Amino acid sequence: MPLFCASFAAEVPLALVQNRRNIFTPNHVGSVCCLFFHNKSRPSSSKPLVSLSESNQTHPSSTMETQNKLVLTPSEPEEYSKKLEVAVRVVQMACLLCQRVQESLLSKSDDQVQSKDDKSPVTIADWSVQATVSWVLSEFFGSKNVSIVAEEDIQVLSGADAGGLLEAVVKTVNECLSEAPRFGLKGPVLALRTTDVLEAISRCNSTGGATGRFWVLDPVDGTLGFVRGDQYAVALALIEDGEPVLGVLGCPNYPMKKEWLSYQNGYRRTISKLSPSTSESGDKGCVIYAWKGSGKAWMQPLLHGEKKLVWPNSARPIHVSSIDNPALATFCEPVEKANSSHSFTAGLAHSVGLRNQPLRVYSMVKYAAIARGDAEIFMKFARAGYKEKIWDHAAGVVIIQEAGGVVTDAGGHPLDFSKGIYLEGLDRGIIACAGAKLHDKIIRAVDASWGSSSL
Numbered sequence: 001m002p003l004f005c006a007s008f009a010a011e012v013p014l015a016l017v018q019n020r021r022n023i024f025t026p027n028h029v030g031s032v033c034c035l036f037f038h039n040k041s042r043p044s045s046s047k048p049l050v051s052l053s054e055s056n057q058t059h060p061s062s063t064m065e066t067q068n069k070l071v072l073t074p075s076e077p078e079e080y081s082k083k084l085e086v087a088v089r090v091v092q093m094a095c096l097l098c099q100r101v102q103e104s105l106l107s108k109s110d111d112q113v114q115s116k117d118d119k120s121p122v123t124i125a126d127w128s129v130q131a132t133v134s135w136v137l138s139e140f141f142g143s144k145n146v147s148i149v150a151e152e153d154i155q156v157l158s159g160a161d162a163g164g165l166l167e168a169v170v171k172t173v174n175e176c177l178s179e180a181p182r183f184g185l186k187g188p189v190l191a192l193r194t195t196d197v198l199e200a201i202s203r204c205n206s207t208g209g210a211t212g213r214f215w216v217l218d219p220v221d222g223t224l225g226f227v228r229g230d231q232y233a234v235a236l237a238l239i240e241d242g243e244p245v246l247g248v249l250g251c252p253n254y255p256m257k258k259e260w261l262s263y264q265n266g267y268r269r270t271i272s273k274l275s276p277s278t279s280e281s282g283d284k285g286c287v288i289y290a291w292k293g294s295g296k297a298w299m300q301p302l303l304h305g306e307k308k309l310v311w312p313n314s315a316r317p318i319h320v321s322s323i324d325n326p327a328l329a330t331f332c333e334p335v336e337k338a339n340s341s342h343s344f345t346a347g348l349a350h351s352v353g354l355r356n357q358p359l360r361v362y363s364m365v366k367y368a369a370i371a372r373g374d375a376e377i378f379m380k381f382a383r384a385g386y387k388e389k390i391w392d393h394a395a396g397v398v399i400i401q402e403a404g405g406v407v408t409d410a411g412g413h414p415l416d417f418s419k420g421i422y423l424e425g426l427d428r429g430i431i432a433c434a435g436a437k438l439h440d441k442i443i444r445a446v447d448a449s450w451g452s453s454s455l
């Protein structure tokens with residue numbers, strides 16, 4: 001029985017435009033910027049609410065090869081639109097990078113997976129994505145203006161025996177950045193040196209906080225899924241005064257149409273079944289994004305394979321499921337028992353009347369599944385003493401909320417992104433639901449069963 005079975009809204013195609021340098025640049029920004037300026041007084045439409053006009057002006061210090069000038073409503077600063085635009089483009093690039101590294105990991109027998117101090121896995125992809133995103137954001141916005149909280153550091157890479165690993169990261173980063181023009185971004189004039197790459201990774205050393213703006217990056221969320229050839233996500237969010245205001249989730253193995261996802265059979269089988277024969281470039285993955293306050297979230301296909309720039313220019317609105325009957329609802333949770341108590345959620349499921357098998361998926365693809373309406377509930381109850389990190393949740397929270405869902409801790413309070421790198425004060429666990437009715441039921445069930453749990 002397929003676990004994913006809802007249908008999607010019709011695709012919203014947008015045309016490509018050609019600029020004066022003969023580089024195809026996307027006007028997909030239309031599909032992005034609509035997120036900021038959704039206005040209840042506007043006529044309702046499934047199309048992104050933005051108009052574009054061509055201009056000869058290019059941001060003088062920008063790395064973005066665009067000559068599309070956005071026509072924005074006066075209420076929002078134009079810099080917000082640029083942030084989301086750059087974020088979506090760089091996440092697209094990062095997803096391609098990850099796909100290549102994952103293929104290589106799966107096809108080679110040599111061990112390319114490293115262990116960090118806490119024994120968690122890390123790969124060339126984690127460091128390479130962090131370096132790439134850091135470099136692009138710094139180039140585009142100016143390194144002085146960019147503050148990034150991210151998962152990885154250079155500790156392992158700086159080890160005496162890490163020369164080969166570091167070389168592989170530098171090569172992977174340069175390969176990825178050389179494709180920047182396909183995504184409407186400028187890459188470096190000269191290939192990055194080892195020191196540049198290390199610098200880009202280490203620059204992501206912000207510790208967050210309650211004031212100002214900072215980016216939050218999980219370069220590969222669900223690294224375990226990644227190394228197993230399964231689901232993972234590239235997650236980038238912008239936090240402003242302690243609240244996530246922008247979220248982008250790149251899901252390279254989560255197809256636009258979930259009917260193509262045969263989860264029980266293992267993802268590798270799905271890839272090999274689909275990849276040679278598919279015609280749509282976005283068949284294998286998707287990128288989902290949202291902007292706080294827009295009341296909308298969007299999904300576009302993942303680009304891959306083509307030599308020349310073929311920007312998808314299609315974004316479709318996504319929305320949470322309308323199912324509020326527990327008997328029809330599906331809940332998702334981490335794959336590993338070590339990351340979330342399966343026995344506690346099984347008890348909750350029973351008491352609330354959930355009948356479907358849990359959907360166990362690696363990474364923030366779980367948040368994507370709720371936002372797309374593929375499942376109704378996400379629950380995570382980590383062991384006592386584990387502190388959730390902001391990069392594991394920030395992008396997913398804003399996307400689910402804008403797609404119409406609810407995300408809180410088990411006490412019903414919003415997740416607090418203002419206290420540094422951890423979700424300090426988190427009450428017991430995380431509960432995300434398609435709607436308030438299901439959410440209330442779960443919260444009440446947690447209260448009723450917490451005392452007798454061993455958590």
Ligand SMILES: Nc1ncnc2c1ncn2[C@@H]1O[C@H](COP(=O)(O)OS(=O)(=O)O)[C@@H](OP(=O)(O)O)[C@H]1O
Nearest residue numbers: 220221222223224334335336339361362363382386
């Ligand atoms: N002990 C423990 N408890 C709870 N959570 C933990 C724990 N250890 C790690 N992590 C974080 O979980 C992130 C992966 O979450 P997933 O939902 O993908 O988990 S699972 O692999 O599906 O079980 C994972 O993110 P990545 O490191 O980016 O993969 C970690 O940040």
Ligand SMILES: [Mg+2]
Nearest residue numbers: 120121151223
């Ligand atoms: Mg990790």
Ligand SMILES: [Mg+2]
Nearest residue numbers: 218221222392
């Ligand atoms: Mg993570």
Ligand SMILES: [Mg+2]
Nearest residue numbers: 151218220221
């Ligand atoms: Mg990670």
